[in-house]
Amino acid sequence: MASRVVTTREDFAEKLREIKRNSDSESAGDLAKALNITLDAMMKILRGDLLPNLDSLMRMLVAMGAAPNESREVLAMHERLMMGMEQERALRGSERSRLRDTRDAIAASNTLGHGLRSAPPRAVRPYVPKFGQPDPIRAADPAQLQQVLRAVYVWGGSPSLRELEKRSAGALRRSTISDMLRSKPKLPDYDRYIGFLKACGIDTPSMDVWVYTWRRLAALQESPEVASWVSGASPVSTS
Secondary structure, three states: OOOOOOOOHHHHHHHHHHHHHHHOOOOHHHHHHHHOOOHHHHHHHHHOOOOOOHHHHHHHHHHHOOOHHHHHHHHHHHHHHHHHHHHHHHHHHHHHHHHHHHHHHHHHHHHHHOOOOOOOOOOOOOOOOOOOOOOOOOOOOHHHHHHHHHHHHHHOOOOOHHHHHHHOOOOOOHHHHHHHHHOOOOOOOHHHHHHHHHHOOOOHHHHHHHHHHHHHHHHHHHOHHHHOOOOOOOOOOOO
16 A cells, blocks of 8 residues: 655745755745745745745745646645644544533533523534545546535535535525536536535635636636646646
8 A cells, every 4th residue: 555645844845945946036035025925924934934825835836937747746745734734623623622512511411400401402514524535636627626526525424405505505506506516517606616615514724725726727718828827727637
């Protein structure tokens, strides 16, 4: 079985510095201006003390003139780091949830002990695991994106379309969700795409890669000329 690839912030920062050296790109100060951040923040990124968000990383790769293969490698490293951070947050959240459940159980016991009626249980959404969730980065066209969206639906517990409509607070209709998952593949409307992901349990820290994938496919669909301005927007190999 293949060993799991582990990426550290130091590995990530070293790769960025390597691209910067090899491409003879702009100074750290010029890169900071291109990203609209302070020089101190840029130096922290290059040292591995600060992890940029996906938009900043994409602009940084463009400013450094990174080759497509370099961009894909850096994006994959960034994704692994984000997933690791999300797993840590999930573990911390699980611990907080256990403590909260313990406090609630004690409070309920005390309430019943005093002869009072306990409050009705609150509705709880099904647990959606964050680590190992479907990854859209390899989607090369709307058909493959639709496959990943169907995987997200399964990963989220295959809720009913009525439940997803309810979770979206009216932003999605059942017919819209059905079309997104079952009809002839096409790039979905951006707002409905984001609404569906949130309704299925994809949280904000994990959303960057989904936003990037939609923008990459939208650029490719527009024209090769438009796609040439989006780093990493060349068709992704599925071999």
